[in-house]
Amino acid sequence: MELDSDTGDHYFKGRGAQFNPHNRFAKNDYVRAHQEGIDDWEETDQKTTFIFGQSKSIVNKVDSPDVGMAYSLNPYQGCEHGCTYCYARNAHEYWGFSAGLDFERKIVVKTDAPMLFKKFLERKGWDASVISLSGNTDCYQPAERQFKITRQLLEIALEYRQPIGIITKNSLILRDMDILTELAKLNLCMVYVSINSLNEQLRQKMEPRTTTAKQRLKVVEELSKAGIPMGVMVAPLVPGLSDHEIPAILKAVSNAGAQSAGYTVVRLNGAIAGIFEDWLRKNYPDRFEKVWHQIQSCHGGNVNDSRFGERMRGDGNIAKLIHDNFKLHCRLNHLNEKRFKLDSSLFKVPGTQFSLF
Template structure:
């Protein structure tokens, strides 16, 4: 991670959040007010820890009408990528943790996900609607290299001919090119890569443990060449930091083989507001006021608007400029000209599984 001279010496290098905000569901909050006189105070372990537990289900129905998915599947809760703006941070509070550093350092690993996935697919009446991997946290985050749960889920999807949508910002997805290519031959998968900036200095601060933009472009190029339909989510765009990159990002991804693109404007709901504000003050003190006010201008004077339809794109002049620029450059680069419909008609429970009933 690249730090500027004005970055505080006590900055948590390699982490997005710089503190643990209070969990809104917790009754008590523990803080360190003074260094002196507290001999028993123990600083938190900076290393990532993995937590294993049993889940009742693994596929969730998505009721939000503006997120572009009907069902989501997340093999991990929490994410070591550490993106400062991540909306999934708030969900970590339901598990008893903080949305800040806990989200990046305490990763819940759902080792029973493959068994639960099979059980879900074998439900009576399942119509093989598209299921999205990484609807909440990245299914190819660093933990996947060790636990390989996502690969197991893809193997099951291919066996059952279950259509899958995916979004990631980790080049580890290239490991599973063999499975994805077989699924693509049957029109069973589409992959999106998240790229909100081509500026490596900004990326390393805002998304400290993610792969570089160069590597993400490699994902688009290699999967596209392998026949897998590719899209890019330019998300979230941060006014005053990354919104000016729209033309270059869209031109670059089109040249790499992407056929679709979408975007969101950053919104800072729940605990994310304080996390992002703290990060912005520490990393960009010279432009904090400008960026913060531009974000507010996109959400009616606040940094978050929870109204469906508005929350992802924002309102106001700046949001409109972003919208117009995005549409223009999608058109110039021939993006979103073809709608991809994955094939649900091939779904079938394997005979070996049927025998169990």
């Protein structure tokens, strides 16, 4: 923990959130009663801890029509990457934690995920629809280096010929290039890398424990050269802070070998609004009003819009400028010219004589 020279406030370097907002499901709230009080221990303890729990299921059906996936699988809950805007923060409250610092330093590790994944795939009537890893939190976050759950899931997907989609912002995915290459040969996987800025100073503040943009471009390039279909999510764009980078990002990812690209405009639902506002005030006080009001202009005067179809892209003049700029530079860089469809016809439960199709 450091003292911010500009504001005099304490700043947790290497963390995105700077406090623990109240969990809306909790009956009691804990606050710091005195500056020098003994209850300061929770704020100064910044070590990441792992929590192991048993799950009833691991694959979730996605009912939202505007997220681009039918099923998601998340081997970890909480994420040490610490992205200030992350929509998954709110889900941490269901586990009894805060969406703030707790989300980044109390990571739920689902060690039974491989067993549950096999159980799910062997359900009667499973149609081998594409399952997306990291529908909520990043499956290649730092914990994966130690627990290797994502790698086990990919091995199972290859064994069962189950099509898989992946989205990540961590170069650890290169460790599993051997399995991903085999999946790609069978048209069973596609990978999206998340890049919302090429500005390293912004990345360090907004996504403190993620891989650099330079490393993410390397991931796109190396996986693309290995024959793995690559896409990029420019998400979320923060108007007034990172949206001006659209042309540079799309040119860079196209040069690296990406074939498709998508984007979202930042939305600050639930506890994320307070977390992001606090972060923005502390890191960009001179631009706070401009950025905050531009976010509001994209969501009808609020910082969040829950309407399907509008919540991801926003509406209004600024949202339209972002949309038009993104579409133009996708065309100029020959992105989204080809539509990819993974193959579900090869699915087969090991030990059975024939494919289900």
